[in-house]
Amino acid sequence: xSDAAVTRDGLAGxxxxxxARIWSGxxxxxxxxxxxxxxxxxxxxxxxxxxxxxxxxPIINPPVWAERExxxxxxxxxxxxxxxxxxxxxxxxxxxxxxRRSRLCASAAVSISFAALIKDLGRPAxxxxxLRVIKPTSPMSVGTWVLSAYAPLNYLASATDVAGRATxxxxxxxxxxxxxxxxxxxxxxxxxxxxxxxxxHEGHRELPLLFASSAAAAAGGYGLIAAPRHxxxxxxxxxxxxxxxxxxxxxxxxxxxxxxxxTLNTGVAGRRLRAARLLTLAGAASAxxxxxxSRFGAVLGGGALLGSSxxxxxxxxxxxxxxxxxxxxxxxxxxERGH
Amino acid sequence: MSASEHRLLxxxxxxxxxxxxxxxxxxxxxxxxxxxxxxxxxxxxxEVACKEWNGVPEDGLNWTGDSHDNxxxxxxxxxxxxAFIEQRLPVGRHEPNFQRDGDGFRWLMASDVCKHxxxxxxxxxxxxxxxxxxxxxxxxxxxxxxxxxxxCIPACPYGVLDRRGTxxxxxxxxxxxxxxxxxxxxxxxxxxxxCAKACPTDSIQFGVLDELRERxxxxxxxxxxxxxxxxxxxxxxxxxxxxxxxxxxxLLDEPEVYGLPPDPVVxxxxxxxxxxxxxxxxxxxxxxxxxxxxxxxx
Numbered sequence: 341x342s343d344a345a346v347t348r349d350g351l352a353g354x355x356x357x358x359x360a361r362i363w364s365g366x367x368x369x370x371x372x373x374x375x376x377x378x379x380x381x382x383x384x385x386x387x388x389x390x391x392x393x394x395x396x397x398p399i400i401n402p403p404v405w406a407e408r409e410x411x412x413x414x415x416x417x418x419x420x421x422x423x424x425x426x427x428x429x430x431x432x433x434x435x436x437x438x439x440r441r442s443r444l445c446a447s448a449a450v451s452i453s454f455a456a457l458i459k460d461l462g463r464p465a466x467x468x469x470x471l472r473v474i475k476p477t478s479p480m481s482v483g484t485w486v487l488s489a490y491a492p493l494n495y496l497a498s499a500t501d502v503a504g505r506a507t508x509x510x511x512x513x514x515x516x517x518x519x520x521x522x523x524x525x526x527x528x529x530x531x532x533x534x535x536x537x538x539x540x541h542e543g544h545r546e547l548p549l550l551f552a553s554s555a556a557a558a559a560g561g562y563g564l565i566a567a568p569r570h571x572x573x574x575x576x577x578x579x580x581x582x583x584x585x586x587x588x589x590x591x592x593x594x595x596x597x598x599x600x601x602x603t604l605n606t607g608v609a610g611r612r613l614r615a616a617r618l619l620t621l622a623g624a625a626s627a628x629x630x631x632x633x634s635r636f637g638a639v640l641g642g643g644a645l646l647g648s649s650x651x652x653x654x655x656x657x658x659x660x661x662x663x664x665x666x667x668x669x670x671x672x673x674x675x676e677r678g679h
Numbered sequence: 680m681s682a683s684e685h686r687l688l689x690x691x692x693x694x695x696x697x698x699x700x701x702x703x704x705x706x707x708x709x710x711x712x713x714x715x716x717x718x719x720x721x722x723x724x725x726e727v728a729c730k731e732w733n734g735v736p737e738d739g740l741n742w743t744g745d746s747h748d749n750x751x752x753x754x755x756x757x758x759x760x761x762a763f764i765e766q767r768l769p770v771g772r773h774e775p776n777f778q779r780d781g782d783g784f785r786w787l788m789a790s791d792v793c794k795h796x797x798x799x800x801x802x803x804x805x806x807x808x809x810x811x812x813x814x815x816x817x818x819x820x821x822x823x824x825x826x827x828x829x830x831c832i833p834a835c836p837y838g839v840l841d842r843r844g845t846x847x848x849x850x851x852x853x854x855x856x857x858x859x860x861x862x863x864x865x866x867x868x869x870x871x872x873x874c875a876k877a878c879p880t881d882s883i884q885f886g887v888l889d890e891l892r893e894r895x896x897x898x899x900x901x902x903x904x905x906x907x908x909x910x911x912x913x914x915x916x917x918x919x920x921x922x923x924x925x926x927x928x929x930l931l932d933e934p935e936v937y938g939l940p941p942d943p944v945v946x947x948x949x950x951x952x953x954x955x956x957x958x959x960x961x962x963x964x965x966x967x968x969x970x971x972x973x974x975x976x977x
Contacts (some may be wrong), residue, residue: 394762394938395745397752401838404829425968433972462827462842462854466807469826473808476954477947480830481806518968526960530953534804534946535833541946544953552960556967577971585963664833671935674942 393667400536402664409460411657413453414528415650417487418555419562420449421525422582424494426559428518429574430567431511438575440501441566442559443514446521447498450491457484479531486523493517525555532660538673539603539663540656543593547656550589554649556582561623561645564631564638572638576627579645583624586652587617600669604659612655619648697797697922701812709816710866712875712883712926713891714790715898716937717910719882721747721788725759728877732862733758736843746786752938753791755843758859759874760791762937789928789937790883792874793818793839793859794914797922798945801831801840801858809856816888816925817861827854836921836943861925888925895929907931913939920944 393399403410427442458467471488475481493513500510529548532540540547556578563575590613594601604613626641663669698706729735738756743749746763753760764787799818802810809824810831820831820840831840844853862872870876875885884891892915902910909931914924920943934941 392933392935394752394764394936395743395748397938399838399935399938399940400836401752401754401832401841403833404842422964425964426971429968429972460829462829462844462856463825466824466826469807469809469824470828472824473806475803475806475808477803477950478806478830479950479953480804480828484806519965522961522964522968523957525964526957529960530950530957533953534950535830536800536836536940536943536946537833541949544949545956548953548956548960549963552964553967556964560971574971578967581967581970585967667935667938670940674940674944677942 393671397667398665399667399670400664402661403535403537404462406460407654407657407661409456411654413456413460414532414551414653414657415558416449416453416456417528418525418551418649418653419558419646420446420453420494421490421521421523422552422555422559422578423449423562424490424514424517424521424524425556426563426575426578427497428515428521430563430571431514433574435567435571435574438563438567438571439514440498442563443494443498443501443517445559445562445566446517447491447494450487450494450524454487454491479527479534483524483527483531486520486527490517490520490524493520522552526552532656535660536670537660537664538600538669539597540660542597542600542673543656546589546593546596550586550593550652550656553582553585553589554652557586557620557623557645558582558649560627561642561649564627564642564645566642569632569635569638572631575642576631576638579627579631579642580624583620583627583645583648586620586649590617590652599672600663603662603666603669604655607658607662609655609658609662612651612658616648616651616655619644619651623648696816697799697812698814698816703812703814706814706816709888709925710861710886711795711816711888711891711924712792712861712872712885713895713929714792714926715882715884715895715929716787716789717882717898717902717907717929717931718880719761719788719790720880721761721763721786722879723750723761724877724879725790725874725883726750726757726761728873729759729859732865732873733860735857753793753837753839753858754841755853755857758792758857762789762791763787764789764932764936766932787931787937789930790874790878791937791939792926793861794837794921794927795859795861795925796945797917797925798947799921800834800836800945800947803945803947803950804830804834806830813861813863813866815861815863815866817863817866818925819860819863820856820858822855822857825855827856829856831856834946836940836945838938892927895927898929902929920948 423442423446427439430439458464470484494517497510497514497517500506526548529551533544533547560575560579560582564572567575623641623644626637630637631641736756746765748763750757750760766785795817802818807824807826809821813819840856840858843857871885875883895912899910913930913934914927917923
């Protein structure tokens with residue numbers, strides 16, 4: 341409410357005035373001025389096709405998801421899923437330390453994921469309502485169900501491995517976690533793409549591939565840090581393949597987004613993406629060369645890949661937010677589709 | 680044909696009748712709104728009536744400076760929103776709302792509301808089943824089920840839903856998502872929604888959707904004959920990207936001028952392709968896992 345008051349000395353507490361915003365159409369040409377009957381002068385703003393909006397307000401309501409929780413989950417969920425795969429293949433190929441440490445990483449990451457997802461709810465105590473229904477039309481519903489099966493398998497595999505008991509069922513659980521992990525690391529692409537957010541929805545073909553390969557790079561990076569040198573070959577290979585896939589998917593995404601790609605290439609998202617790419621290249625180079633021979637190189641490269649995966653998720657999160665906030669992306673996209 | 684087969688057939692043939700497609704047996708006709716903005720006078724009686732009837736909290740006592748619109752847009756605490764647009768445009772012989780002679784000034788007003796889409800993205804993505812399709816073909820959020828996950832908010836192509844009560848002004852924490860229910864409680868006892876009841880110019884018309892579409896068609900013809908060539912319907916077409924809106928509009932300018940998307944599409948239309956891409960990505964990831972040990976030396 342206004343705090344203005346009428347006093348004997350006139351108005352008090354009046355807020356500083358500003359021009360009322362009046363939309364001006366082609367009746368007055370761009371840059372020309374017009375006199376209205378009360379003698380005020382207004383300069384017309386050019387009427388640009390497909391750039392109109394209602395006082396610059398967003399057309400869609402932007403997501404209320406918190407960056408720390410949800411962009412963070414995109415990273416930790418991916419790390420967990422791909423780590424379970426790495427753990428499973430390490431186990432099969434008799435690399436016990438890589439297997440155990442990747443399992444523990446997956447268990448920690450999926451725990452953090454659950455905590456973040458629940459914390460981000462408007463009513464965290466009602467998380468359980470997620471398990472009222474199964475809806476294939478909702479990636480969040482499907483994802484919650486799969487995570488609910490995936491997490492216990494991970495915990496079982498980790499616990500039996502650490503305790504050294506019931507390792508047979510633990511290894512089976514670990515294989516199951518690996519299979520489900522491939523979904524956990526990929527479905528988040530559909531989760532964000534299945535919205536009206538232009539930068540996410542238009543990237544619905546690329547985002548699952550991007551997130552999955554970024555997850556492989558992160559899990560490979562973690563494996564390089566965690567595993568001893570003589571066991572880290574699968575981690576290095578997964579890291580290189582993931583990094584290559586991530587870079588390719590990013591390029592494909594940029595091309596797909598067309599004019600909306602500026603939300604990914606400029607501002608906060610742009611800075612994050614550029615940093616992510618540098619780290620991906622550095623990490624992949626390290627994983628492909630020195631990581632097999634030098635512990636120091638492996639740790640450095642692994643850290644770069646973990647950082648690059650996190651930054652890539654943060655970049656895509658920021659790009660989505662930016663494309664939701666500015667109505668021009670929504671309008672341009674739909675206008676171009678119509679013509 | 681067995682009863683369940685008959686049931687399935689009924690659902691599959693119910694395209695365009697969302698209540699039947701959602702499993703309601705013998706539902707009443709689909710109800711909706713036709714908002715004719717050419718006779719809106721911007722009184723905001725709809726906003727007030729909606730708040731009063733539905734107990735919607737205050738949405739911020741702000742002066743926006745955006746003409747007479749101090750509500751801003753639809754959200755958790757604004758289920759009807761009157762837009763005000765000031766333009767320098769000549770508008771033929773007809774004088775919708777306010778028009779000054781000489782300088783071609785015109786004032787557009789439009790009462791926005793949830794569109795109650797035939798293919799509702801909010802309903803599709805809701806992971807708790809809190810959002811459901813009523814027997815009237817409308818889309819309603821159950822406040823006692825919603826856990827505030829927020830997925831419906833960016834899924835809606837119109838920016839209708841939002842989360843309530845993350846700010847102190849909104850009375851502390853609520854955390855759930857709210858939107859227009861098309862006065863589900865009033866409909867169930869044969870009453871029209873509060874906004875339509877309160878509208879003094881019949882800009883907001885409530886009724887059977889098919890009848891409203893017919894009436895709207897006549898109104899557009901009438902306006903075109905009087906020289907208002909810019910009059911057009913919005914959201915009336917069952918062939919559009921959301922299968923047609925249960926609440927549609929007569930507009931006097933492009934939709935984006937009113938803050939409406941020009942060609943909205945329900946996001947779940949592309950979901951089958953997204954799931955295929957997820958399957959591809961998951962398969963690829965498993966392949967990377969296998970390749971990373973295949974032939975890898977110690």
